[in-house]
Amino acid sequence: MTALxxxxxxxxxxxxxxxxxRARHKAVLRKLGYIAASFALTLxxxxxxxxxxxxxxxxxxxxxxxxxxxxxxxxGDLYRDIAMSLSRVAVGYAxxxxxxxxxxxxxxxxxxxxxxxxxxxQAMRFxxxxxxxxxxxxxFGIGEMAKYALVFWGTVAIVLIxxxxxxxxxxxxxxxAALCLGASxxxxxxxxxxxxxVPFIVIGMRLALASAFVSIIPAELLAADSGLGxxxxxxxxxxxxxxxxxxxxxxxxxxxxxxxxxxWSTSILLRRYLAVS
Amino acid sequence: MPxxxxxxxxxxxxxxPRSVGLEVFSIRGLVKxxxxxxxxxxxxxxxxxxxxxxxxxxLGASGCGKSTLLNLLAGFExxxxxxxxxxxxxxxxxxxxxxxxxxxxxxxxLPWQTVQQNVEFGLRLQGLLRSExxxxxxxxxxxxxLAEHRHKVPSEISGGMRQRLQIARALAVQPDVFLMxxxxxxxxxxxxxxxHAALLEVWAREKRTIVFVTHDIMEALTLADRVAVMSMxxxxxxxxxxxxxxxxxxxxxxxxxxxLFTRLEQLLHRISPAEAAQ
Numbered sequence: 274m275t276a277l278x279x280x281x282x283x284x285x286x287x288x289x290x291x292x293x294x295r296a297r298h299k300a301v302l303r304k305l306g307y308i309a310a311s312f313a314l315t316l317x318x319x320x321x322x323x324x325x326x327x328x329x330x331x332x333x334x335x336x337x338x339x340x341x342x343x344x345x346x347x348x349g350d351l352y353r354d355i356a357m358s359l360s361r362v363a364v365g366y367a368x369x370x371x372x373x374x375x376x377x378x379x380x381x382x383x384x385x386x387x388x389x390x391x392x393x394x395q396a397m398r399f400x401x402x403x404x405x406x407x408x409x410x411x412x413f414g415i416g417e418m419a420k421y422a423l424v425f426w427g428t429v430a431i432v433l434i435x436x437x438x439x440x441x442x443x444x445x446x447x448x449x450a451a452l453c454l455g456a457s458x459x460x461x462x463x464x465x466x467x468x469x470x471v472p473f474i475v476i477g478m479r480l481a482l483a484s485a486f487v488s489i490i491p492a493e494l495l496a497a498d499s500g501l502g503x504x505x506x507x508x509x510x511x512x513x514x515x516x517x518x519x520x521x522x523x524x525x526x527x528x529x530x531x532x533x534x535x536x537w538s539t540s541i542l543l544r545r546y547l548a549v550s
Numbered sequence: 551m552p553x554x555x556x557x558x559x560x561x562x563x564x565x566x567p568r569s570v571g572l573e574v575f576s577i578r579g580l581v582k583x584x585x586x587x588x589x590x591x592x593x594x595x596x597x598x599x600x601x602x603x604x605x606x607x608x609l610g611a612s613g614c615g616k617s618t619l620l621n622l623l624a625g626f627e628x629x630x631x632x633x634x635x636x637x638x639x640x641x642x643x644x645x646x647x648x649x650x651x652x653x654x655x656x657x658x659x660l661p662w663q664t665v666q667q668n669v670e671f672g673l674r675l676q677g678l679l680r681s682e683x684x685x686x687x688x689x690x691x692x693x694x695x696l697a698e699h700r701h702k703v704p705s706e707i708s709g710g711m712r713q714r715l716q717i718a719r720a721l722a723v724q725p726d727v728f729l730m731x732x733x734x735x736x737x738x739x740x741x742x743x744x745x746h747a748a749l750l751e752v753w754a755r756e757k758r759t760i761v762f763v764t765h766d767i768m769e770a771l772t773l774a775d776r777v778a779v780m781s782m783x784x785x786x787x788x789x790x791x792x793x794x795x796x797x798x799x800x801x802x803x804x805x806x807x808x809x810l811f812t813r814l815e816q817l818l819h820r821i822s823p824a825e826a827a828q
Contacts, residue, residue, distance in 0.1 A: 446658050453646060453725075454649065548662075
């Protein structure tokens with residue numbers, strides 16, 4: 274074999290796999306590097322603004338906030354508040370997703386149902402969870418059920434609209450091809466439409482997860498005795514800006530962690546369905 | 551959930567016995583209109599007979615209704631008038647004895663399944679056992695030369711391979727007719743020539759009837775037993791049928807083919823003058 278031929282020969286599979294793995298490692302490291310840089314840059318800007326622009330009382334500098342974390346975590350109060358908020362998000366979000374998925378799949382598939390319900394969905398999605406607080410308190414009081422209901426409200430429309438879009442966007446050609454191969458309506462729904470809609474459903478669920486976190490805070494601000502929103506409210510009454518910032522930072526970190534967890538787990542578990550051109 | 555399955559149906563060979571009759575499709579006075587208030591007449595008085603085992607090309611300019619006719623043959627559309635028979639019976643809807651091929655393989659295939667799972671898809675619908683599916687899929691993949699790529703997903707193989715995968719997937723359900731809607735139009739010229747050879751090889755071995763839509767005169771001449779030229783719409787019909795007697799494999803440089811090419815080109819110019827002027 275001449276040198277030229279050996280250069281043209283394809284790499285053995287093990288080598289190509291190794292290269293692919295290295296390239297992926299590199300991509301992941303690059304991403305993590307940028308995330309770290311983004312946070313570092315924000316901390317620096319925060320420090321400067323807090324000390325030299327606005328003043329440490331209105332915006333406590335990062336170190337002061339970090340110090341305030343100490344006693345709040347030591348007695349476990351912060352963890353309790355996080356757990357309360359998370360449990361409310363989890364229940365409301367789960368119920369909202371399940372209901373929106375079921376309804377969305379039917380609405381995407383049944384034309385009359387879609388045309389009948391879509392206008393009201395489009396109108397009612399302008400009622401934010403905050404707008405629903407007064408009536409929800411009258412309906413459910415200030416207990417857990419009210420919080421679940423408000424998170425549910427912040428979840429359901431987003432998942433619903435994206436699920437419908439996913440079902441409607443299933444390529445006609447793919448359904449026709451399946452019909453030719455002998456698929457029944459039920460088989461087309463289960464084996465073609467459902468998998469084709471996965472990318473849309475996942476995007477809807479991710480947006481709704483953020484919305485669920487956003488929904489729980491006003492609910493806890495107005496009517497609760499625990500949770501991150503309650504912590505915000507109490508700290509505000511006592512003018513404890515450092516504690517307010519602890520709550521705000523915690524909301525950011527918990528939400529970011531939840532979103533990243535969702536993103537990476539769906540990317541891995543549903544890789545086949547998401548890598549669709 | 552409307553997910554009740556009818557996978558229990560028996561895996562019968564959908565092909566009727568070959569002795570049923572020579573005519574696969576009998577089309578008489580076929581009319582197809584779209585819209586209710588101001589209907590657009592896509593097809594008018596289409597007359598065509600497709601015989602058993604024939605390779606027929608439907609040739610015509612873009613927008614002449616070739617794909618509409620093919621959709622009618624597949625059963626995706628219903629005729630607005632006239633007679634449209636498949637082996638002597640009216641076409642009620644799509645069925646696996648008439649399998650359609652699409653130009654957009656990405657949309658037609660299941661991107662989340664491997665090459666092999668795509669081929670097995672039609673067999674899974676019939677409720678065939680795993681071992682049976684595997685054997686049949688293996689044979690079909692061998693036939694189109696994709697056996698070594700069986701564990702890849704469609705996005706990992708080339709456009710030409712994806713079209714061969716569509717062929718394998720169709721072969722697996724043992725259809726009577728292949729309906730092909732410009733399947734190779736999006737491929738580069740070299741790959742298209744290879745696909746022609748591959749398709750002709752499959753056709754020679756399997757003896758299926760093929761109705762192949764194209765706007766490429768040379769493609770029609772390379773492949774077809776008979777070329778049906780369609781006139782421009784609205785109200786397009788079969789302007790002329792031309793039998794191609796040349797032996798296969800056909801060489802585009804062959805003078806006999808060149809003469810046919812000229813004749814077809816002149817015919818197409820005559821029936822679509824507006825298009826020719828552009």
